[in-house]
Amino acid sequence: MPTLKIDGQEIQVEKGTTILQAAQRLGIRIPTFCYHPGLSIAANCRMCLVEVAKSPKPMPACHAQCADGMEVFTNTQKVQETQKAILEFILLNHPVDCPICDQAGECVLQDNYADYSLSPSRLFTKKVHKAKAKPLGPKIILDAERCILCTRCVRFGDEITKTGELRVMSRGEHSEITTFPGKTLDNPYSLNVVDICPVGALTSIDFRFKRRVWFMSATRSVCTECARGCNIRIDSFQNKIERYVPNYNPKVNQWWICDSGRMSHTRWTANRVTEPRNTRTESSKTAISTRDVADEMAKALVTSGKASAFVLDASMPNEDAFVALRLARAVGSRLYLGGRAQNGPQDELLRLADRNANRTGISAIAGPSPLPGLAEFQKDVASGAFKTVLFIGGEHEGPDKWAKLLEKVSVIGVLADIRSDLVDIAHIVIPAAVPQMREGTVVNSHGRVQRIRQAIRLEPAGVVFPYWRILKRIATTAGLEATWNSERAIFGEIVASMPQFAEMTYDKLGDLGLPLGSNGLSDVDVDAATRNIDPSAPQYRKTNINSRMPWQH
Amino acid sequence: MLELILLSVAKVMGIVMVFVMAVAALLTWIERKQSALIQNRVGPNRASVAGLRLGGIFHLAADAVKMLTKEDFDPETDNPLMFRLAPFLAVVPVMLLFAVIPFGPGEHFLISNVGVGALFILAVSSLGVYGSTIGAWASNNNFAMLGSIRTTAQMISYEVSMGLNLVGIFMIYESVNLQDIVIEQGSLIWGWLPAWGIVLQPLAFILFMTASIAETKRAPFDLPEGESEIVGYFVEFSSMRFGLLALSEFIGIVAVGATAAVLFLGGWQIPWVQGTGGWLTVAQVGAMILKTLFVVWLQMAIRWTLPRFRYDQLMRLGWQYLLPLSLLNIFITGVVLMFVEQGRI
Amino acid sequence: MAATVRPVQRKEFKFRESSYLPEVLRGLAITTRQFWRNLVGQRDIVTLQYPEVKKRYPNRFRGRHRLMLRDDGQVRCVACMLCSTACPANCIHIVAAEHTNTSIEKFPQKFEIDLLVCIYCGFCEEACPCDAIRMDSGRHSLPTFSRSPQNIGKIDLMEIGSLSIAKQGGKNA
């Protein structure tokens, strides 16, 4: 256990700890570029050089390991001069494209220059020019001039995805990141290199020029694209989701997310259901409201009684599932667990075949006997057992022709967040909020309970509601008692009635979540987890959806 | 009988339509022009007919067109009838005033020779307050209502001293018939000084002018409504209804001018010229008109000179200064008359 | 610094003033004199007959915005959004797009300024790193009969634009 001093503060660390990690533990900031906690250490940028007593030359803090009796200085004049020199060197041929660079605002080079240099350029010859806006693959564009050759992207390909598409080509000031001839950068995790690139050299085609980063509001949430439940940050502007980026969670996704999860926000914006519909009765009203159709649904459910069925969505948050189960059991309906396909792409890194976010949670809440799935539902409905069916969620993996299967059902209702052919044939369509518009909890396939948070306001206001609100309305109209007023309150009831959730609260779940059956005790060393976040990543303002400043809208 | 009716109609037409309305309409332009010149501005000058601007006199026509074509707004009110009636209630009393004002010698320049002409003026001019109060009340607007309360309080306060001011005149000329008063003013005191009201009753003239400006609700007494700053009793009126209310104010100015001319400036009398008939009558009518216009001009000059009173100042001025001074004026007049009469006998 | 208190003596009105009348007459004399002076004599009038006579604005007058041009007449703006970030009135709306020329890379597909919302503070031209937006046109916002023409777009902004002497891309580009 070496003991060392950094800037006069003494600290004892485990053997093998780097100076950078020790300094982080003391809260001392050392600037970095090439260091990433999830990748091997390359120590090629030299931004992290610190002075060590009795050492003739400065040492890279990201690489040098702590030794007993070491004395490290991070802020001497020598260190400052070194930092300035390194930055001048890195910026020598840098184009300073900041006005047109997507990274501006979250650029490590900008931050480090502003904090450690601020000296003007002394270059009097022309800058070296390299490839601009060169596509590396279908999702990523490279600007070779902006690259600082930290090789984070190269190491990501080598170590994380093990696909190794990227390499550094040429020498000296002509060095350039490139793919092998004829190869492209296109793997299911490729967009992570855009996040880890400390500068604007790698940009995502999807997000390119869409929004300056400082306009956006950040909300921590969970990706609902598959059963892994990767932690994400939802960046939104003017109530529109602009992008997903990964958030570090040591127990789920580390620093990464898959590309389909990252792009899944488009799924939630492109085909939303924003209008109630009722094709069964001719209404004398010119416009029907969500409440009207919910009441209509309630009547149909009550009339059918035991001849009715609920098909739950395996992605719906626990709170909704809890309310739906209560309602279905009170009405006497049969319950099925539907949802999206369970045979999606799968690999050892993150992606799971089950494309639903909350199968584990719903099963936990439903009780000991597992809910029958869509196959059983198809069999039962074909036998004509149901007069009324209520689907929750617009997307259910189903037969090619829902219409044919459901032709004997007299009332097909859908609480729909996004459009699908099922929604098109339904008699009663009740528009529902997408997950980014609401609070809730989901449980991933490994039994981790995590919070999804509201990133944008309900829109159109007064038309779409979270599932549980609509279900509450149906329950009230059906003459049942329903008193929940918030997701928190429902979660409180889940906690009270399900031992697996015992002792949990939204606040205890926090950012990193808790495993089922943990009695509210965290399994993450939060200190270590904080230190494992990329130290150069900029800090984002958390959003409180209800108290946005005027310019955030 | 028919002859009398025709004659009266002709006189009404001549005096009210030709003189009063024309002057009142012109005043809307003159007022803007005069205030502009006082304040080193140009004033309205853009309206033109066939490229001819004539100092912007066509703004009169432009205003009329604007008034007639603007949206005629109906507030939500329980008394639409009263609301519609209000502009007429405001404009009719001020027009009625001209019924008893002699514009020249004899019967022809006077619509109706009422025996109690001066009292008629006092009585009818008080009726104007109904127009503003009813209009404000019927427009169902709190601001208008407050404005009309201010109006009522102000008009009632100043009516008292206005009436008392005239008592001195009545005492001196021993008549309340306006034609008689004018004729009396034709005499000369000590053989050279015209016996005009302003000469014999200077204090009463000042007090009368003050009180009547307050009666017409003009600056510095424009608290009932102050065009751009104070929400007043006709805030809900638009289009020609607003036009009528505004016009009634301008007719009121002419009425005050004519009344003051008759009571204090010798009416149609031309100083040191005796007798009537022929061209002299025409000249005398002209003199009356000139005097009226002078008082009109004076009122406007006052408006653009004095800043507005505060409401408490307004009330104090009315009750604590004007009223006692009017009473004092009556007293002094009485005492003086007592000695003069004694001397005469 | 300690605050210094300076008592202000209110002017006491003398009888002459508080009796109104002499002062009223004095005021009337002034207004009457000015009236006649302006009507017939020497005119003190300061009004300018606006559309015919125009006042020269000071050199630093901030007028309608204009978008400067590149040497080939394209818009100089690179859609960095710094102006709309700096804008306190939130009235600059830019939609950026990819330019076919990779050396330009980013350009504003839509550039709108809502002049009715703009407060003419000049922060936008202050913020622009490319000398692309300027307010030195010396022109007023134009009066219009409806709101929409006040939301002026890229073309209108470029129409009064001109070349800039600043080198696009900085000195060593």
Ligand code: SF4
């Ligand atoms: S990488 Fe950073 S410093 Fe370089 S142009 Fe982009 S924002 Fe500017």
Ligand code: SF4
């Ligand atoms: S492209 Fe980005 S991550 Fe890759 S070497 Fe260059 S700067 Fe580093």
Ligand code: SF4
């Ligand atoms: S002048 Fe000010 S308010 Fe107007 S566009 Fe520029 S920054 Fe915005």
Ligand code: SF4
């Ligand atoms: S600051 Fe200049 S370059 Fe940037 S968007 Fe505005 S006008 Fe364009």
Ligand code: FES
């Ligand atoms: S050398 Fe240490 S961060 Fe790059």
